[in-house]
Amino acid sequence: MWKTASKIHFVAAIFIASLGNAQLFRTKDRADNLEGFDNQKFSYGFYLAGNNFDYKLVLDPMFGMDGQKNLVQSKSSYSFGAGLIGKLRLNDNFDLRFEPGLQFVERELYFNTQSNDQYAGGTNANPPFTPRTLTDADKLRTVKSTYVDLPLLIEVHGDRWYNSRPYAAAGVNWMMNLQSNSKAADDNSQGLFRTTSSNFAWSAELGIQFYFSRFKLTPGFRGTFMINDEMVADNPDTPPYWTSAISSAKSRALMFVLKFE
Known part of the structure; x- marks a missing residue:
């Protein structure tokens, strides 16, 4: 995930550098834009996001590992999102932001x-089962x-500094x-991987x-990391x-966001 995401970083860095060249270094005979904009108590906008989502997997030592070999692999993918921005000014250096949005994600899990x-006969912690050819x-x-996505x-x-900060x-x-699909009766036996809602x-x-002169543009990088386990266990x-x-x-996700206010 992170190797492919570095390509996004490179392209985004070029984009930001181009903006910086226009906004930071051409200072001659230029007035500051939107001088009183950040003094507003409330302000609003919207954002667009390019995302790279992946799963951080912790594998079961018995069923998910074969020696040092991982039996389950996660493949990330690129996706997109969009949302709204609401800002509350706290003081000269701090703002409180609420940025509700939608993130559209698709990932792959491969089970080898x-x-x-070999555990078909059962173990002390697991009942026996009938093997099937995968x-x-x-x-x-x-x-x-x-x-x-509801981030605060x-x-x-x-x-x-001039027209940037x-x-x-x-x-x-x-x-x-x-x-x-957390409440679905079907599980992976029927091809459905369930996750928490x-x-x-x-x-x-x-x-x-x-x-x-008319708006504020904010390019940025955001990392989002889930706290809870999202997997819903298969039926017994x-x-x-x-x-x-x-x-x-x-x-876990890495996002390149463009905000317009």
Whole structure:
């Protein structure tokens, strides 16, 4: 995930550098834009986001590992999101931000767990089961998620320098997954990987705010990390090829956001 996401960083860095060249270094005969904008008690806007979501997997030592080999792999994918911005000015250096949005996500999990047939006779902690031959469809699970993302962030920013200023933000998120299937009766035996609907995460963000004559543009990078385990266990009579191989699955995401205020 993070190697491919570095490509996004590089492109985004070029974009920010171009803005910086226009906004920071061409200072001759230029008036400051939107001088009283940040003195407003409340302000509003919207944002667009390019995302890279992945799962941080902790595997079960018995069903998810074969010696030092991981039997379950997660593959990230690029996605997008959008949302609204509400800002409450606290003082000259701190703002409180509420940025509700939608994040559209698709990931893949690959289960190379046929070797768990060796436990078919049962163990002290697990009942016996009837082995089945895993097909390619059994091994691959495409997990689609639509998160209603509700982050509450505290933002701290430096002093304004001409038409720009740096900022950092951190806070907590409540993320409701509209495609969780958490209450579905089917599980991985029928090809359905279930996840929790209500989730909590924390986020951290860095960026630079640029002031134009009619609006403020803020490019930034945000990391979001789920706190709770999102996986819903398979039904008790399902063989241990899928969720039994995973102790926990928590989302982690890197986002490039563009905010318009």
